Amino acid sequence: MSGESMTLRALHGRRALITGAGSGIGASIADAYAAAGARLFLADRDEESLDIVRERLERNGTTVSTVVVDVADRDRTRAMVEQCVSDLGGVDVLVNSAGTVTESPFVEMEVDMWEQMIAVDLTSVFLCCRWAAPHMVKQGAGRIINIASQLGIKGGVGLVHYSAAKAGVIGLTKALAREMAPHGVLVNAIAPGPIETPLLGGVDTGWKEAMRAALPLGRFGYVEEVSPTAVLLASDPGGNLYVGQVLGPNSGDVMP
Template sequence: MGQLDGQVAVITGAASGIGAAIARLFSAEGAALALFDLAEPSDELQQRGDVSTHRVDVTDAESVRRAVEEVIERHGRVDVLVSAAGILDEVPFLEMSPERWEKTIAVDLRGVFLAARYVAEHMVEAGAGRIINISSQLGIKGGVNLAHYVSAKAGVIGLTKALAQELAPKGVLVNAIAPGPVYTPLIDGLSDDWKSAKSAELPLGRFGRPEEVAPTALLLASSPGGDLYVGQTLGPNSGDVMP
């Protein structure tokens, strides 16, 4: 018997990286999956039991709203939302264009807001739900040449705390995960020098793997394991941040 048997999980950014790893684990634990992404998830992932795919631009309110309604029409509810969609590149602040800044904020913060906005109303109506927002350890400690990304991810942590206080009395638990550097396509936008320097300063001595982050999401999504987590930011980060 899986920890998420009978649950319906929406996962944004589900086609690759941490989102895909969470989708695989949730499926193995019995959840029905609704995969939101602009890219097509792998055939292997789509063939895992009860899975639907939705082409979603997380920066577009109508795209997100429509996809959530498709899930509600199919399943009648959403039990878990994981917002894992994100972008990342390295730009010195004095070279950053307003367009670059706005695009990163749109995907990495507005996208989290929109997913929560259109899913939470159904969770509140049901009196239960789990929202898990993927932030970053850089949203806690900052990072050179990453002001746009850091600002968005810090915003995700702040949004998580605000939603947690507002929604917990209604039965919806909201938490965040702030991974350290993880080997995913997301870090392709970072220089080799940045990656080498970051690896050298990690107490663990290496980047993580997506499958090492996914169990944290399972903890927060499951019961009784996640029942007391409210507004928390959990950090599978190779020791990069030690609160």
Template sequence: MSGILEGRTALVVGGAGGIGHAIAAAFRKEGARVTIADRAEVLDAAEATTAIDVTDPASILQAVNNAERLHGDIDILVNAAGVSSERYWDDLDLDEWNRVLSINLTGTFLVCKEVVPRMVRRQHGRVINIASQLAIKGAPGLAHYCASKAGVIALTKSLALEVSPLGVLVNAIAPGPINTPMTDRMSETWKSQKAAELPLGRFGNPEEVAPTAVLLASDPGGNLYVGQTLGPNSGDIMP
């Protein structure tokens, strides 16, 4: 039996681990041809992969071209590359601010700049940007991360307004705390306090976020989502 993404081609940037990897696996299960793009040192040679540095336009161009050589025109783009660090205001310097924004926000912008015009030319495409519920509520020690993800949400809305009439639907997913290598690097105090705040009382798992991406990528399931931010977040945010 064919899946709901049968015949579609997807590029998952930041797909070697965490939420991105779960999305790639879910897309494959639904029949999509998937290319994972990530840092060279974390790629699995057994998968269809290409190296990428999301801060470097030349690297992005090469990765997108590699993905198209592997599987053809890109129907679905997922921007899941991201970094974070726990830095309170007194310790947050410009270098760390720029590092986080350059990957989380500018990286999303640069990948979209390369891929979205190709989708517009074909008048078809889905873009799914991974944001965070912290973009909406903020968090102590994470001003740089929250600002970057708030920018992702604003970018998603603005881009969606421009390209949805041209057949390209752009949306975001803002997960709550998820058990990934990124959250593993946070302090145990932060993680325990955060879990206690959640109505579900626990962090989510990447496999619980991936179905939201499948929905947004699918037809007809994702057809009416334009500039939306969906929140699999254990009840942390209730818009």
């Protein structure tokens, strides 16, 4: 087999559940996983965007199941994982990409805004891992990839809630990685820098310009520059030695 076809089939037959797959990084990971031969179960709360991604993938010959779900909902996420296991026969890879961002100066931040952020960007990751991990332990193999953010490492102004949620995702990833590795389940995070997706649409323009200027690379990233990292972490042997790592496609913003 040539090097190119080995790369193309890196995830051949793997059963991958991807949340936030309707847009941005999650949709790009769905495309990259499909190209690598994975079987997909895609979740998002936005039915319309999920349908667009599914139709695009099906046109290219990939079999895709989808479910509309709020990842902050404990019962719906449990049902989502069970449906994935029932449709695909198991779950080999879980990618937690669903997330939102809002902004507020800390002294004006409503408690509701904090609670909403923790629910959607942190508790959701706990829930999806919580329901998927037992299946992976039973299989004796699995990969979990959590999409954090470099702001979970360095913090962001007006983003105390988001930074705390993403730091929580990183802590959860490391602890879960230690507990799961003996069972053959490898857990890692990707902490991107600013990436051109709809998520940044609502972020202050001045912040974006200052951020761009401060980046060693001088530019934001594109989703196609993040998804290959998710392929690597899910692949065998490429991802076999990554345990509790936080990989940073971030234009040089954070250098751990």
